[in-house]
Amino acid sequence: MSSTDRREFLHSAAGLAAAAAIVPSAAELEAVWRPRRAIDVAVIGGGRQGRDILAELAKIEGVNVAAVCELDKRRLRRALRRTTGAKGYSEWNKMLAAHAGVTAVFVATPTHLHKDVVIGLLRAGKHVYCEAPMASTIDDAKAIAKAGLSAKTTFQVGHYARANPVYKLARSFYRSGSIETLISARCQWHRKTTWRLATSDASREKVLNWRLYQATSSGLPGEFGSHWFDAIRWFTRKTPVSVRGVGSTMLHNDGREIPDTVLCQFDFGEGVSMLFDATLANSFGSRHALLNGTMGTIKLAGRHGWLFKEADAPVQGWEVYANRQQFHDESGITLIADATQLAAQGRLKDGVGLPHPELHYSLERFLQSATEGKPVCCTALDGLYAAAVSIKAHEAVLANAEIKIDPSLFKV
Numbered sequence: 544m545s546s547t548d549r550r551e552f553l554h555s556a557a558g559l560a561a562a563a564a565i566v567p568s569a570a571e572l573e574a575v576w577r578p579r580r581a582i583d584v585a586v587i588g589g590g591r592q593g594r595d596i597l598a599e600l601a602k603i604e605g606v607n608v609a610a611v612c613e614l615d616k617r618r619l620r621r622a623l624r625r626t627t628g629a630k631g632y633s634e635w636n637k638m639l640a641a642h643a644g645v646t647a648v649f650v651a652t653p654t655h656l657h658k659d660v661v662i663g664l665l666r667a668g669k670h671v672y673c674e675a676p677m678a679s680t681i682d683d684a685k686a687i688a689k690a691g692l693s694a695k696t697t698f699q700v701g702h703y704a705r706a707n708p709v710y711k712l713a714r715s716f717y718r719s720g721s722i723e724t725l726i727s728a729r730c731q732w733h734r735k736t737t738w739r740l741a742t743s744d745a746s747r748e749k750v751l752n753w754r755l756y757q758a759t760s761s762g763l764p765g766e767f768g769s770h771w772f773d774a775i776r777w778f779t780r781k782t783p784v785s786v787r788g789v790g791s792t793m794l795h796n797d798g799r800e801i802p803d804t805v806l807c808q809f810d811f812g813e814g815v816s817m818l819f820d821a822t823l824a825n826s827f828g829s830r831h832a833l834l835n836g837t838m839g840t841i842k843l844a845g846r847h848g849w850l851f852k853e854a855d856a857p858v859q860g861w862e863v864y865a866n867r868q869q870f871h872d873e874s875g876i877t878l879i880a881d882a883t884q885l886a887a888q889g890r891l892k893d894g895v896g897l898p899h900p901e902l903h904y905s906l907e908r909f910l911q912s913a914t915e916g917k918p919v920c921c922t923a924l925d926g927l928y929a930a931a932v933s934i935k936a937h938e939a940v941l942a943n944a945e946i947k948i949d950p951s952l953f954k955v
Contacts, residue, residue: 578605588651589613589622597625599903655759658683670697670913676769677926679761684930691923699909699919700926703901704774706908713848722836728817730771735826755799763821764936773929783809788939794824846897
């Protein structure tokens, strides 16, 4: 088939979608941010997320981790190894007293412990980054939101989508009408893992495995769904009015109270719905979200994003810069911004994602806000919306029922 025939086939074949990789400009991908002057920061929580935060902070020149707080001695030692000379503490109050010059604090404790720590830090006049979800109960989420909204310092919730350069570009496509009328959305988080941490100390089992118990966890909808729920609201400005949930334990029959597999269906009204599918029993498809419209679909997947055009969608000017590529059973086009620069870097052929994890951009944005006065990308109110929706979804899963999402949930 000639290139001309192939091009005409792409535009005329019934039902055939054209895939365009959504890639930020080379300038944005290569941009390096650093504070105008060196700053001291601290991290509370030395688990996996806390260590990931430390790893990304180490990449930002001019940011010095002065202290780390963690109750578990083994975790504290592991966390401190990711720093250069940071001091370790088991109590965050004592840490603050010893490091009055700390500008910003990153909170990566278990979700159900966020409230007292965050409110205490804000009252102490610190800039605060709170890992997401913001809380595991509605009352805690509202208390944190109230403190964050009234604080004179910076408060940001760690939903990564809003700082992700790929997602920001994808959002501009969505908002410009590239997929036209939204008909549905689908979000997925698949990872075959136990979520259970081994310990020889029975008294600490529930402390370490807080995600597995109803008293301390909002389950898969909270810990992972909340990120997608925030992203969908950010794109669409829509909030669901109800959610129906089902869940079961398909693999990990180890006494946990939280299902390892869930499916939630959200109703946004006007015929628009969203599915959230999550499991700890299978890894296929990993994590991604789809926004389906009458003229195309946007797919978001961590460091990458794509636009799939319907066969009857109008041809856009940017398509002249696009390369052809095969995407599963569909032949599509690959959009690459600043193609000349990317080709010179040898990155055009393999496609381009983000050079850093999503977390990196969220931390950068928070530090910019804290040091330069720029607005945060995810506010206390944004965090409340995501937390409340995810908590209601978790309740629906446990009840195997449909639950209304009342607007009063989002009022502080």
